[in-house]
Amino acid sequence: MQFGIIEFPGSNCDHDAYYVAKHVFDQQTSFIWHKDHSIGDVDVVIIPGGFSYGDALRSGAIARFSPIMKDVIRFANNGGLVLGICNGFQILCESGLLPGALMKNALLRFVCKNIFVRPENRTSPFTRTLDSDSVLQIPIAHGEGNYIAADDVLCRLEDENRIAFRYCNDEGEATSESNPNGSARNIAGILNEAGNVLGMMPHPERCAEEILGRSDGAMIFESILVSTGVPV
């Protein structure tokens, strides 16, 4: 199993994703430089969090034109697994691999804290081992995570079971109080039509080890490994 972590100028969660794949799950992992034209022989691409290109213009707007993104889009269209976390989610939306956009948080402040999400989809390669009755406690850290899309797009996402996670309270209820950024329908993460591309604002790589407080995020990595036939 080979993970590839894309590095843009300004990525800052690249090493965190690398550490989890490489040292927590003991998988082959490499960095892929944004100026490269090929992602090489990888099974999973992670687009990490951070502030690619300093979030100039809009978060993710410039990164999506980096040379490497052509090959990431090709890979995704051929069914390759792509996980975009935080800024990675923003880049996936900007590049058209996922619908919608991420605006400034409703309260206009950056927010970093642990929140709860409810897994809504249990069939995708990223979520298949999650228990939809339980909630995950997982950190967020962003200033622009307010998901928006046209109503018909939101309805389609729901109808096609493509909402991966919703923000919720500790009881699993998707209330407005538990929505940390104003996202439409409490959306925290979505899948593409084929289910092989996941974008999410919360950071599973920040909670994949007990020493950091909680390891709920590890389940998403486990799901990826199970889906690709790696014994966990």
Add this chain to the structure above:
Amino acid sequence: MYKARINVTLRQSILDPQGKAAHHALSQLGFDHVDEVRIGKHIELSIDAESEDSAAEVARQACEKLLANPVMEDYSVDIEPIEE
């Protein structure tokens, strides 16, 4: 040479929290006649083009491709010649 002055704003249908905050602040300062505030980005491009039309076309393409995100933003373009 032409100067393209581009304004990018959130689409009318989308809540603009910054505009809302500024509106709130203005009304607290006594600006009762301000009905709505929309906040956007102002971008200026210096474009080397043959005509005003072709400069406008370059600016529009730049907006479509990079400078604005059609999912949430509208843009407008103003072109004027620059004295060399």
Add this chain to the structure above:
Amino acid sequence: MSTEVLSEPEVTLELALEHGLTKEEYGWVVTALARTPTFVELGIYSVMWSEHCSYKNSIALLRKLPREGEMILVEAGEENAGLVDIGDGLAVAFKIESHNHPSAVEPYQGAATGVGGIQRDIFTMGARPICSLNSLRFGSLDNPRVRYLFDGVVRGIGDYGNSFGVPTVAGEVSFDPSYEGNPIVNAMSVGIVKVGETASAIATGVGNPVYIVGSSTGRDGIHGATFASEEISEASEAKRPSVQVGDPFTEKLLLEATLEAIDSGAVVGIQDMGAAGLTCSSCEMSAKGESGMEIHVDRVPIRQVGMTPYEIMLSESQERMLIVCEKGSESILESIFEKWDLHAVQIGEVTDDKRVRIYWYGEVVADVPADHLVLGGGAPIYEREMERPAYLTKTRAFDPESIPDVTASDSADVLIRLLGSLNIASKRWVFEQYDTMVRTNTVVGPGLSDAAVVRIKGTNRGLAVKTDCNGRYVYLNPGKGGQIAVAEAARNVVCSGGLPVAITNCLNFGNPYKPDVYWVFKEAVEGMGEACKALNTPVTGGNVSFYNENPEGAVFPTPTIGMLGVVDDIEVQTTTMSFKEEGDVIILLSPKDWIHRNDINGSEYLSVIHDLTAGDAPHLLLSEEVDVQHTCYTLIKKGYIRGAHDVSDGGLATCLAECSIASEILGANVQLTATKNTRLDAVLFGEAQSRIVLTVELRHMDSLRAITDENGVSATRLGIVTEGPLIITVNGTEAVNLAREKMSTVYNRAIPAYMN
């Protein structure tokens, strides 16, 4: 571009005085050069001999601080930051710095560039920053201008640090009217480097090329004096910015490129450009290397047309470094910076004549002796006049009997008011705007323990870090207050499971030319030094910020301490404050001879409830402090301790309330016993030092007693952790009975009530 024609002002004594030099200092310059300085030279001398670069009014006292220790690899003042050996072949570079004055003018950019500057001090040594801290002080939030400053500073720190990708893990925020108009913004960075792989701020090797790397140079930060005469440069854009603007994106690239360059072996020496930019880095690197440098300023990449050599030499544009490259390795260095899309432009070379010579299109515009300019060389050193401030006579005359004691029935209300007072209330509103977790090393982030704990990947070790100072204590008793700042910072580190090993400090004081301010400064520095000696935490460096004044007078004297601790085993030792389990025993660790003292001096209680800043600083004896900290650390290391929290602002009752609030579910049943003549307010809210509340599993009680007895420290059983409210009785009478939810609501809502 062809040769620029310069028309620079004639240098006169008057112009020198405008630049901030004294008549005497100007005389020394003329003597050293054996001629009238050029305009560029005057600029260079004025910034190098400014307070900020030369430490001329503080260095004589700072040199008396304890600076040596077996773990210290680089002594204070030798490099950009202190360097401490923490074992496993690793060293920690850390430093704290002020950005008070820029933040008072433009809070967002002032704070942001403060964060950026301190990060460069760390990575210029080859260390990768692993966490940031800060220490902030403001006036009253009732004032809208203060709210604007507070909001801007927090956003500035957040936006810069979050984008740069280093977690902000700890800090302190406090409020007092003395900081009105002059906020304190101190930023600290902590980095890790392998021992032996550090870089040095030195220029050696005649003929080695000198590079400027990073951002291009603009007119940011050039002192106002520059603009005095309009003929300095050709007519250019209308207003020139003097506020520095930070660019965390470029800083992130500069970090990666710098570490790669140092790792490549192409770097002989490197220094970041902070205050006085190119001037300071070129002079200091030359002086340290006992070499010289010639610099062609016309080759420096600039952002604005028409910049003069004077402006380029004095610019404080951010995100730049000066590098001496190994001759022959130029292409290695250039390709690394090209990879990261940053400038790397050769602007000169190292010489052997110990002079810094500045060229402008081939013409010498400055030729100065490097050593004569720098601290430790020819820069002036002063000890100023001192006088004990008059206010101390009044504050010391305070008689506690002049105010009524609390009654048992009032105590709960007083506790609630304290929990809702801004200095004690939760700082969640602040730290949730900071990325506290990026790089996945944050084992204990803000608000959970007395200090933050970050792990060092690949080892079992961690660092426990904290900034601390109680300016009110220092105001009331500068010497003891200075001691307490160090003692409390160390105690915080101990409570989170670390062994304190060294400090960095940021000394924020008023105008040193006022004898009473200077007396306070001297007393505080001496107090700090005594505590550092007692606690075996040498000073590795730091920063002095004078002239923190508002129209009412100086701010509270604020020697902020940045404490570094080492956690040998993060799995065993990491400790937080919260109550953990119903039935756990609550213990108060205190000095051998006392548990409660009849001491409400300098307390938050006096300030909030009685609107008084009065009395002495609270009780502290360093010998007692050392025993208590040593005992607490031993207990934690043995694994006997479930939770630890030191008794500080708001006293014992506040401490217990905070343990309950942090637990999110638990309360406690506590019985306190005090002698008859001890005031109730002193028992509940007094801030006598050297006390720590511990929670312990019942089964460890005997082992705990054995250790506290052996160390001659008193361990008083206060009560047990319960699932009910916080109940405190004093001498059998119930004083506090409060539901955790009520305390929590007050504690958490205080700051948002002002800011949202």
